[in-house]
Structure formats: C-alpha cells, structure tokens
Amino acid sequence: MRWPRVDWPWKDGAGRVGAKDRWAGLKTQAQRAFLEHLAPRLVRSGLLYDVGERLARLRAADYPPRATGVMAQAGLSLVRRAYSRRYRRRVVWTNVFAPTEILYAMDLLPFSLEAAAATAASLGLAGYLLDVAERNWYSSDSCSFHRCALGAALAGFLPAPAALLCTSHICDGAPKAFARCAEAAGRPLFVLDTPVVTGGGAAAAAESYLARQIETAANEISRLTGSALRPERLREACRLSNEARRWMLECAALRRDRPAPVTGAQSLGFLFAVFTMQGSQAAVDVYRTLARELAARRRDGRAAVPRETARLLWLHLYPFYPNGVLTFLEQGHGAVVVAEEFTHVYWDDLDPHDPFASLARKCLSHFGYGEASRRARAVAALAQEYDVDGVIHFSHWGCRQSCGGVRLIKDELGRRGVPLLALDGDCVDRRSYAEGQTLTRLAAFLEMLGVPAGHGGGPITARG
Amino acid sequence: MRRVGAVASIVAGIDVGSLTTEAALLEVAGNGAPLRLLGQGMVMTGHDARGAAEAALAAALAQAGLGRGDVLRLVATGYGRIAVAGADQRVTEITCHARGARLLLPATRTVIDIGGQDSKVIVLDDGGRVVDFAMNDKCAAGTGRFLEVMAAALGVALDDMGRRDAAAHGAVSISSMCTVFAESEVVSLIAAQEPRDAIIRGLHEAVAERTAALCARAGGAPPVAMTGGVAKNAGVVRALEARLKTRLLIPPDPQMAGAIGAALAAADAAAGPTRPAPGS
Numbered sequence: 058m059r060w061p062r063v064d065w066p067w068k069d070g071a072g073r074v075g076a077k078d079r080w081a082g083l084k085t086q087a088q089r090a091f092l093e094h095l096a097p098r099l100v101r102s103g104l105l106y107d108v109g110e111r112l113a114r115l116r117a118a119d120y121p122p123r124a125t126g127v128m129a130q131a132g133l134s135l136v137r138r139a140y141s142r143r144y145r146r147r148v149v150w151t152n153v154f155a156p157t158e159i160l161y162a163m164d165l166l167p168f169s170l171e172a173a174a175a176t177a178a179s180l181g182l183a184g185y186l187l188d189v190a191e192r193n194w195y196s197s198d199s200c201s202f203h204r205c206a207l208g209a210a211l212a213g214f215l216p217a218p219a220a221l222l223c224t225s226h227i228c229d230g231a232p233k234a235f236a237r238c239a240e241a242a243g244r245p246l247f248v249l250d251t252p253v254v255t256g257g258g259a260a261a262a263a264e265s266y267l268a269r270q271i272e273t274a275a276n277e278i279s280r281l282t283g284s285a286l287r288p289e290r291l292r293e294a295c296r297l298s299n300e301a302r303r304w305m306l307e308c309a310a311l312r313r314d315r316p317a318p319v320t321g322a323q324s325l326g327f328l329f330a331v332f333t334m335q336g337s338q339a340a341v342d343v344y345r346t347l348a349r350e351l352a353a354r355r356r357d358g359r360a361a362v363p364r365e366t367a368r369l370l371w372l373h374l375y376p377f378y379p380n381g382v383l384t385f386l387e388q389g390h391g392a393v394v395v396a397e398e399f400t401h402v403y404w405d406d407l408d409p410h411d412p413f414a415s416l417a418r419k420c421l422s423h424f425g426y427g428e429a430s431r432r433a434r435a436v437a438a439l440a441q442e443y444d445v446d447g448v449i450h451f452s453h454w455g456c457r458q459s460c461g462g463v464r465l466i467k468d469e470l471g472r473r474g475v476p477l478l479a480l481d482g483d484c485v486d487r488r489s490y491a492e493g494q495t496l497t498r499l500a501a502f503l504e505m506l507g508v509p510a511g512h513g514g515g516p517i518t519a520r521g
Numbered sequence: 522m523r524r525v526g527a528v529a530s531i532v533a534g535i536d537v538g539s540l541t542t543e544a545a546l547l548e549v550a551g552n553g554a555p556l557r558l559l560g561q562g563m564v565m566t567g568h569d570a571r572g573a574a575e576a577a578l579a580a581a582l583a584q585a586g587l588g589r590g591d592v593l594r595l596v597a598t599g600y601g602r603i604a605v606a607g608a609d610q611r612v613t614e615i616t617c618h619a620r621g622a623r624l625l626l627p628a629t630r631t632v633i634d635i636g637g638q639d640s641k642v643i644v645l646d647d648g649g650r651v652v653d654f655a656m657n658d659k660c661a662a663g664t665g666r667f668l669e670v671m672a673a674a675l676g677v678a679l680d681d682m683g684r685r686d687a688a689a690h691g692a693v694s695i696s697s698m699c700t701v702f703a704e705s706e707v708v709s710l711i712a713a714q715e716p717r718d719a720i721i722r723g724l725h726e727a728v729a730e731r732t733a734a735l736c737a738r739a740g741g742a743p744p745v746a747m748t749g750g751v752a753k754n755a756g757v758v759r760a761l762e763a764r765l766k767t768r769l770l771i772p773p774d775p776q777m778a779g780a781i782g783a784a785l786a787a788a789d790a791a792a793g794p795t796r797p798a799p800g801s
Contacts, residue, residue, distance in 0.1 A: 501613040501616060504612065505650075
C-alpha cells in the first residue's frame with residue numbers, strides 16, 4: 058500500500074514552505090518527514106502517543122489556556138491506550154452523542170470516529186482518507202466526518218474495536234455510516250434508537266424505551282469485552298459526569314462576562330472532552346482547570362482579545378484543517394465567539410441511582426433533536442443569554458440535520474434583532490474550502506455588524 | 522496632495538473583480554459627502570490583479586487630469602482587494618456595491634450584483650445600511666463566469682448575448698446549473714440543432730431563476746437595483762424582472778458601483794471619525 062498523500066497545510070499555493078526563520082524551517086522539515094512516513098503501523102504504535110503525551114506534559118504551561126494542555130495529555134493518553142495491546146478488545150468506536158458514561162464504568166475506551174476524522178483533518182491526512190472511502194463507493198455527498206472515519210477504518214489506521222456504539226439522535230446519518238464502519242471492522246454495532254418526542258404523554262414511554270436499549274447495549278458490550286458492568290462503577294461514572302457538568306456550567310457562567318475571558322477557538326478545542334470524555338475523571342480535570350483559569354482571568358482583568366469589537370454565537374462545528382476562519386474573526390477583528398452550540402450544557406444532572414433512565418433523559422433532552430423550532434428557540438435563548446451581536450451557523454456539507462433548520466433559526470433570531478450568517482463549508486474536507494470566499498462572507502458580516510474595518514478579508518488570493 | 526477648494530478632497534476606490542477591475546475618483550466635501558465623479562477607469566483583470574488595479578487607477582486619473590499624489594485616500598474592494606498596492610483600507614464588495622448603488626440610485630432597497638465569481642443580493646434599510654445579504658454557494662452557478670463559459674461554448678460574444686436573447690422565439694430549458702454540466706448540456710443542444718438564440722434565452726432564464734431564489738432567501742424587496750457587468754445583459758435583466766415582478770434600476774455603468782462604493786468608504790475615513798450613513 059502507498060503511504061498517504063499529504064496535503065501540506067503549511068505550504069503556500071506555489072508549493073513553497075512558508076517558514077519564517079530557521080527554527081520554523083527545521084520544524085517544518087521534521088513535520089514533513091514525520092507525515093511522509095506516517096503509515097497505519099506507526100499511527101497504531103503506542104510510542105507515538107507516549108512521546109506526544111510527554112511533550113504535552115512538558116509544555117503544559119505553554120498552552121493558552123492551560124486546560125488545553127490538560128486535555129491534550131488526557132486525549133493522547135486515551136488514544137495511546139486505545140492502540141496498546143493491553144487494551145485490546147476494550148475499545149469501542151462511538152459517535153459524538155453516545156453515552157460514554159457506560160463505557161467508562163466498564164473501564165472501556167470510547168474512540169470517537171468523528172473526533173478521529175477531525176484529528177486526521179488537522180494533520181492534513183483527511184484528503185487521503187476521504188479518497189479511500191470514495192474509492193469504496195462511499196458518496197462524496199455524505200458527511201465528511203463519517204467518510205473520513207470510514208477511510209481511516211478501511212486503511213487500517215484505527216485501533217481494532219470490540220464493538221461500535223452509536224445513537225440515532227441529532228446526527229441521523231451516523232447509524233448508517235456506523236453500519237458501514239462496523240462491517241469494515243467486522244464487529245457488532247449497537248444503535249441506540251432515540252425516539253422523537255413531540256407530546257408530553259410520550260416522554261415517559263420514550264425514556265423507558267431508550268433506557269432499556271442503553272442497558273441492553275451495556276450488557277452486551279460487557280459480555281463481548283469481558284469487562285464487568287458493576288453498579289458502583291456506573292454510579293461513579295454518573296457522579297464524574299455530573300461533576301464535569303458543574304464545571305462546564307461554571308465556565309459558561311464566566312463566559313457571559315465582558316470582555317470574553319476565552320476565545321471561541323480555544324473553547325471549541327475542548328469538544329474532544331465534551332464528546333468523548335463524559336463519565337471520566339479527565340473531563341472533570343479539563344473543565345475544572347478551565348473554570349479556575351477563567352475565574353483567575355476575570356480577577357486579573359485579562360481579556361481573550363486585546364479589543365473586543367463584537368460578541369458572536371457559533372452554531373454547529375468548524376473546520377478542523379488549518380484555516381483562517383476563527384483567527385480572522387477573533388484575532389484579526391476582535392469579534393469573539395462567546396458561546397458555541399456544542400459546548401452548551403443542555404442536560405440535567407444524571408441520577409447515579411437510576412443511570413440508564415437518566416442517560417436516556419440526557420439524550421432526549423438535546424435541544425437539537427425533534428422539531429427544528431426547538432433548536433431555533435434554544436439558539437435564540439443562547440443569543441440572549443450571552444448578549445451576542447451576531448450568530449454564525451457553519452453549514453457543514455452533507456449535514457442535513459443542522460442545515461435543514463437554518464431558516465427557522467434566522468427568523469427566530471431576526472425577531473430579536475440578531476443577524477445570522479449561514480456560512481457554507483466543510484469541517485473535514487479541505488478540498489471544499491475556498492478561503493477567499495469564506496473570509497469575504499465573514500468580513501461582510503462584520504461590516505454589517507459595524508465592526509471597524511481592518512484587513513477587510515484576510516489573506517485572499519487575487520483570483521476572484 | 523491636492524485639495525479641491527478649501528475643504529473638498531479627492532478619494533479613490535478600486536474594485537478588483539475576477540473579470541474586470543474598475544477604479545473611481547470622487548471629489549468629496551470636508552464632511553465626506555460626495556460632490557462629483559471626477560474619473561473612472563476599467564481594465565481586464567487578467568492574471569495580474571495588482572497591475573490591473575494600477576492600470577485602472579491610472580486610467581481614472583488620466584480622465585480626471587490628476588496624478589496619484591492628488592488622491593487623499595484609497596480603498597480597495599473585490600476579490601483582489603488584498604493585492605492592491607497602497608490601499609489605505611480594504612472593504613468587502615458587499616458593503617461597496619450597496620453604497621455605490623445607493624449613491625447612484627438613492628431609492629434602492631435591494632441590490633443584486635452578479636459578478637464574475639459571486640452573485641449576491643444585499644438588503645438595505647431606510648438609511649442605506651446593509652441589514653442582510655445572501656451569496657451564491659461556492660460553485661460558479663448563476664455567476665458571470667457561468668455566462669462567459671456558455672458564450673464560449675456557443676461561439677457567441679459575451680456582449681452579444683442580450684441582443685440574441687431578444688431575437689429568440691421561445692427558450693430552451695436548461696436543467697443543469699453546474700457550469701461544467703450545463704456546458705455539456707449546451708453542446709448537446711447545439712448538436713440537436715436547437716436555435717442558438719433560444720439556448721441563450723434558456724441560459725438567461727436559468728441565471729434569473731437562481732438569482733431570484735437568492736433574492737427570496739435574503740428577503741429582498743423593491744426598489745431593486747442591479748449592479749455588476751451582467752446588468753448590461755438585457756436578456757438576464759428581462760428574465761429577472763419577470764421573476765421578481767418588478768423593474769430593475771440599473772445605473773449607466775453598473776460595473777462601476779463597487780469602485781464608487783469603495784471611494785465612498787474612502788471618503789468616510791477622509792472626513793474623520795464621524796461616519797455618514799452608507800450611500801449618503
């Protein structure tokens with residue numbers, strides 16, 4: 058097999074290396090050499106993550122904020138273990154909305170396929186993996202998170218799973234994509250069929266229907282992996298999930314301050330903790346560190362950007378490959394993302410004594426599930442809570458569930474005088490990203506909000 | 522630097538688009554209010570955006586009988602705005618087309634600008650401020666580039682498309698909006714002996730359909746002005762007017778609106794911190 062074709066993120070259009078000094082040049086060369094030799098065997102070797110984890114620990118103080126370093130260590134540790142022989146048959150491929158609490162309770166490792174795709178994109182590997190999936194008849198019109206993950210699974214980059222666990226709520230394409238990944242891995246898939254509840258009377262039935270499925274999946278995964286599902290461990294996972302939730306709420310409260318204590322780029326970096334660490338000590342550590350750091354920043358009067366010109370709410374995800382979107386807004390123009398849809402705490406505390414039912418309630422309470430107007434109302438409430446000047450909806454290619462309701466969100470916000478920009482793009486597939494067109498839309502939106510003109514469009518190539 | 526009279530000054534705007542680059546010189550009063558258009562220039566952008574910007578500005582200066590040193594402030598817009606040397610500020614074409622259209626046609630509430638690479642619908646409030654906008658997605662469907670490619674496929678001069686549309690008896694339906702697919706559809710239609718003029722009208726209908734949908738998305742309301750080079754194509758204008766059920770307001774040089782809007786942005790800054798209403 059040929060090694061991946063890497064789309065070098067640090068090269069300019071003419072193929073020149075854009076390093077500014079000798080050290081940066083050397084670093085670039087090292088990165089290039091590393092990626093050129095990136096083979097599935099190397100990706101699966103524990104050594105890589107061990108080195109990464111040590112580097113993250115050494116450089117913990119360099120991360121702004123420090124919680125990023127805490128998360129990097131925890132994330133690398135999780136991935137290292139996932140690839141290690143010791144955890145063989147203890148990895149479960151999950152989607153981002155799966156209740157990972159049940160897996161942590163069994164000492165299993167959730168391995169989020171969407172997070173893996175995002176990581177591949179950030180490393181410049183996604184192009185190759187997307188090609189692998191497309192060569193296997195996976196349509197280029199599908200969600201690139203799942204397409205990229207399937208490519209990684211087919212190319213042998215992922216740790217072998219014992220099972221796959223996926224919910225059907227929010228991301229309704231996930232069960233189909235996971236079915237294909239399960240075939241590639243040759244392991245069973247557990248789909249948690251989450252019902253849509255529209256009337257009050259159906260809520261109890263929906264909850265028990267889903268709770269039973271979660272319990273069955275947990276028992277089956279326990280049987281498959283030989284990891285016992287002990288009630289006290291399940292209670293502990295729920296307790297940790299609740300503790301992480303409380304710190305997340307603390308961070309959310311601190312982010313209502315003016316000026317914003319943390320940028321959206323930094324906050325969105327914690328999605329890995331939100332999506333894969335619920336029910337673990339790591340999530341508690343990450344959000345506790347962040348909350349304390351934000352409180353200290355407030356005490357010291359330190360702002361996320363030197364001059365805050367506008368406050369924005371970010372909907373859906375963002376591009377994970379190197380791109381100028383958030384830098385352009387936050388560092389270039391002082392327009393700070395003060396809240397994000399996917400870092401928002403929408404669920405209630407879990408009941409450690411009734412774990413399956415409360416995990417079912419958590420899934421069912423997601424504001425993005427069910428009628429599109431439910432999400433629109435929740436977004437409008439968030440816009441009000443954080444007192445934002447504008448809202449940006451990143452409409453990810455192939456994501457039907459998020460793009461479908463944009464009109465309703467725009468109308469709901471419009472009634473409150475908050476403008477919305479629907480920015481079309483792709484979170485993983487860099488080939489669909491046109492920086493000039495994207496930044497022009499962002500710049501025009503900022504001009505509309507009355508943000509003082511700066512660069513007026515960032516590093517735009519003179520094509521258009 | 523030359524000051525005209527006691528308080529008036531000269532400002533410039535350059536709009537570097539995908540096909541053409543325009544420059545406009547405005548004489549503005551001390552409070553930033555535009556007094557008159559002194560000169561304008563237009564060149565093909567080609568492969569050198571920076572050179573095109575300089576050539577367009579030189580043409581405008583020559584028309585006005587002025588030198589580069591007479592220009593107090595220069596604002597660049599359009600996709601090549603970053604390439605313009607010596608620009609004091611860069612503003613997007615959304616803001617600039619809105620301001621230019623509003624100055625040229627003060628009644629304007631909605632601006633449709635079909636440029637080479639982007640088509641956009643901009644909605645203004647009573648004061649001329651941009652309150653919303655919608656743009657085409659990433660592909661070239663419904664843009665000037667689409668018509669350019671189709672003109673080449675049909676062997677017709679771009680400027681001749683409007684006249685040929687008028688001579689057509691009926692329109693051939695074009696179902697593809699992807700530029701590449703539509704091109705092969707056009708080639709098939711030629712092979713099927715469909716009259717060229719009817720194909721051209723079909724293409725115009727397709728562009729109008731797409732633009733009208735964009736207008737509905739942005740919530741555009743009359744009076745609607747149209748700027749950009751495609752506004753000179755009578756066929757697209759007719760098709761669009763029929764779909765929007767309103768007459769389009771079109772300035773004499775519709776492709777100049779962006780450069781004039783950029784010059785107005787330059788006038789704001791030249792006037793000092795107090796910013797007049799857009800388009801005023």
